[in-house]
Each structure stands twice: as C-alpha cells, then as structure tokens.
Amino acid sequence: MxxxxxxxxxxxxxxxxxxxxxxxxxxxxxxxxxxxxxxxxxxxxxxxxxxxxxxxxxxxxxxSVVGRGQQPAVVVATPSPIPPSATAPIPTARASSVAPSPGSAQAELPMGASFNGEPAAFDKVEIVATSDGTTITTRFQATNDGEKVAEATVTRKLDEARAELVRLGSHGVVAVVPGEVKGQSLYGPDTSQGGSAALDPLGATALVFLTEHAVGSKDPELVWEDGNGVLQSTVGVVASASVDLGGEEVTVFRSEALDSQGVWGDWSTAVKGAKPSDMLQGSIARSRGPGQAKWRLTQLGMLEPGSTDVAVTLSSADGDWAQAALPDGWIVVVAVLNSDDDSVDPVTSLAYTDAKGVRHTYPAK
Known part of the structure; x- marks a missing residue:
C-alpha cells in the first residue's frame, strides 16, 4: 500500500x-x-x-466498467434505458394530450440526481409542446425544489431528420427530434445525465441533458437511436450495424465526425489513431448481475474498407465473436466473453486480408 x-x-x-x-x-x-x-x-x-x-x-x-490493457482511453457512454446492460432506467416521461387540442402535449421529466454527491443544477423539467402538423414549438422549464431556474424554446419542422441543441441555463441542453427515440447519448467533455419525453400525439420526442459543469463555448454533440434503429446525430447519420454477440444483440458504430467508435449504449474509444491491432491490447470488462458470470469482457477492432477473410481465435469456447460491414465500408470485429475471471481477454489472435491482398496477423508471427 x-x-x-x-x-x-x-x-x-x-x-x-x-x-x-x-x-x-x-x-x-x-x-x-x-x-x-x-x-x-x-x-x-x-x-x-x-x-x-x-x-x-x-x-x-x-x-461498473473497467478498461484493461493498453487500449486507447475509454469513454463510458450515457445511454438510454434500452441497452440490455441497463440496470436502472433513465426517467422517461410519457406525454399526455392537452384537451381539447390534439396538436398539444405536455410532460414532466424528473431529473433528480447528483454529481459526485453534489446536487445537480435542476431536478425537474416541465415540457409543453404545440404543433400545427408541420412545425412543432416546445417550451422547456427547469426547476429546482419548485423554483424556476432556466427555460428554453425549440421550434423546428417535423419533416427534418436533423436536430440542434439549445441551451437550458448554464448546465443543460435540450433538443426535439422527430419520431420515436430508443436511446440517446451526449458526446462532449463533461459528464451528463439525460432523459426523454415521448410527445406521442405530435410525432416527436423531447430530449433533456443535464451536465455536471457549465456547458462551454462549444456545444456537445447529440446522438440518438431512432425508431428504425438508425443512429442519428447533430453531425449526421452515424455508421452502425447490429450483430448477435453471445446471445445479446448489440449495435456497433464508427464516426469520424464524433471521433468515436464502439458499442452503442455501452462504451467507446477514439477513432483518431486507432489501429486494427488495438483489438488485442486489452478488453473492456463490465460487471454483470447476480446469478451470472461476474464480468462481460469485450474487445473491438476496426478494419479498413475492403478487408476480407477475417479470422479470430478465441481464448475460450464460451466466447463469441462477430463481424459486420458498416454502411461506410469499414469492417467491425467484436468479441465477447462472460467470465468470473477478468484477466482473460476474449481474443488471442486476429487475422485479415486488406484491400491490397496483404495478409495481416496479430500478434505478429
């Protein structure tokens, strides 16, 4: 010691x-x-x-997530309640119609949590939205112990897939996106909490994020999973694919604009400087619930477009791996092992042939 x-x-x-x-x-x-x-x-x-x-x-x-080995720094996502790994949901409010107009909706979203034991900037957000069928105007009011501390208004067209973040006081950002939202995450330098309110009668969803520190001069980026399972963001559609991994469906993604790649709703690493060999430089260990193997260990690698003949050697017959081609051509290789021992990585070797026909093997022989 x-x-x-x-x-x-x-x-x-x-x-x-x-x-x-x-x-x-x-x-x-x-x-x-x-x-x-x-x-x-x-x-x-x-x-x-x-x-x-x-x-x-x-x-x-x-x-609990622990990064091991020499992988690039891990960023723990702030996911929605959708991922199977979730053990406690984000508050998700269901809107109620404001009679008699079907073009109005309101919701109340509790945000009661703290950062490192310190009270958050606000504990509740009241949302009121009105729509004429093409344009929706949504008003957000943040309160703390019943006192109003911030308010913001978002006006947008319902037929646009894009979304823009609007400040809610110094410690919050909000957005309104069309359709259903299955999950959302805020990408930025600060720790954040978030919630969603489905404005069902209006065909939209309101998103609220609360940050630990005051939002800086540059807005963070928003990523959300729409009702069709497509990852959308404030910088455009995020290349992603779903794979069955160890009996669990997971979504893997890569975005140069966000400088992020990984497992949606779980963890991510930086795109910049990433190499295929990073997959063998340690794994991410996530704790699991009672009655299950203690750890779920994951390794992920990105191969350049045109890569073929991928071969993965697993450390255990209990492990599993999968590959998927993203819409932008990049090949994702991801492996998992559920184990009580977090010292054993799922993968012992990775091999593939690049677009030029050169065979690569890691570790190098």
Whole structure:
C-alpha cells in the first residue's frame, strides 16, 4: 500500500458514496495494481477515469466498467434505458394530450440526481409542446425544489431528420427530434445525465441533458437511436450495424465526425489513431448481475474498407465473436466473453486480408 493508493481509495469512496452501485474501491485498486505490474501505467489512468465516470453517471445504469490493457482511453457512454446492460432506467416521461387540442402535449421529466454527491443544477423539467402538423414549438422549464431556474424554446419542422441543441441555463441542453427515440447519448467533455419525453400525439420526442459543469463555448454533440434503429446525430447519420454477440444483440458504430467508435449504449474509444491491432491490447470488462458470470469482457477492432477473410481465435469456447460491414465500408470485429475471471481477454489472435491482398496477423508471427 502507498500514498497514491490511499488517495485513490478515498476519492473512489467519496465518488460512489451516494450512488446505488456495486463499485468496489478495493477491487478497482486490485485491477490497477495488476495492470501496473504489466507495465501499462497509461492505461491505469484511463481505467480509473472510466470507473469514476461510471460512478458519476451510475443513474444511467451502465454498471461498473473497467478498461484493461493498453487500449486507447475509454469513454463510458450515457445511454438510454434500452441497452440490455441497463440496470436502472433513465426517467422517461410519457406525454399526455392537452384537451381539447390534439396538436398539444405536455410532460414532466424528473431529473433528480447528483454529481459526485453534489446536487445537480435542476431536478425537474416541465415540457409543453404545440404543433400545427408541420412545425412543432416546445417550451422547456427547469426547476429546482419548485423554483424556476432556466427555460428554453425549440421550434423546428417535423419533416427534418436533423436536430440542434439549445441551451437550458448554464448546465443543460435540450433538443426535439422527430419520431420515436430508443436511446440517446451526449458526446462532449463533461459528464451528463439525460432523459426523454415521448410527445406521442405530435410525432416527436423531447430530449433533456443535464451536465455536471457549465456547458462551454462549444456545444456537445447529440446522438440518438431512432425508431428504425438508425443512429442519428447533430453531425449526421452515424455508421452502425447490429450483430448477435453471445446471445445479446448489440449495435456497433464508427464516426469520424464524433471521433468515436464502439458499442452503442455501452462504451467507446477514439477513432483518431486507432489501429486494427488495438483489438488485442486489452478488453473492456463490465460487471454483470447476480446469478451470472461476474464480468462481460469485450474487445473491438476496426478494419479498413475492403478487408476480407477475417479470422479470430478465441481464448475460450464460451466466447463469441462477430463481424459486420458498416454502411461506410469499414469492417467491425467484436468479441465477447462472460467470465468470473477478468484477466482473460476474449481474443488471442486476429487475422485479415486488406484491400491490397496483404495478409495481416496479430500478434505478429
């Protein structure tokens, strides 16, 4: 034990004190010590950051996530209640029609949570929307303990797939998107909480996000899964595909505009600087519920368009892997292993042939 571990232990206990989570500071430090012994100090920092992020956004129910090995830094997503990994849903309000006009709807969205034990900027958002059938105007009012703290108005055409974020005070952003929303996530430098209100009579969904710190000069980016399972964003459609992995359907994605790739609603890494060999540089371990193997370990790799003859060697017969071609041509390879031992990665080798006919094998023989 040393001074650094004592400080980390204290900070972890403080960060998770008010959160209903199975995070164990001792287990995390044990992982950190093992990773440090494997000469991956840079990854320990990312691991601790990832778990602290999960502690902060535990309200979203993504469970405990630990990054291992030397993968690029992991960003823990702020998903909707849709992913099977969710253990506690985001508040999701169903709109009620305001009689007698079918062109109006209202909803109340609770946002009661905290960041690192500190109260959030507001605890409830009231939403009132009206529509003439082509244009919808939505008013958001944020309150804290019954006191109004911020308000915003969004006006948009219903036949446009795009979405724009509008500030709700200094610590919030809102948007209105057409149709059903199965999941949403905010991509930016800050930790966030979010919720959705389905404005059923009007054919739209209102989205609200609350950030830990004041939103900076540059707006974050919004990604949402529409009713058809397509990932939309404030920077355009996100290339994605669904695969069956270990009996669970997951959506994998890649976006250069967002500089993000990974498993939707779970975790992501940066696109910039990513290499196919990254897949073998460690895995992401996500804790699972009682009565199941303790960890779900995932590895993901991106292969350039035109890659063929993909071959993956698994470390265990209990593991599974799949590949999918994204609409932009990139090939996603993803593997999973459910295990009580988080020291065993799902994949031991990866091989493929690139568009020029050159065969690549990792680890190199």
């Amino acid at each position: 040393n001074e650094l571990e004592d400080r980390l232990r204290a900070e972890l206990q403080t960060a998770t004190r008010d959160i209903d989570s199975d995070l164990d500071p001792e287990a995390l430090l044990s992982v950190g010590r093992r990773v440090r012994r494997n000469r991956t100090t840079r990854r320990v920092t990312a691991s601790v950051a990832a778990v602290l992020a999960v502690g902060v956004i535990g309200w979203f129910g993504v469970g």
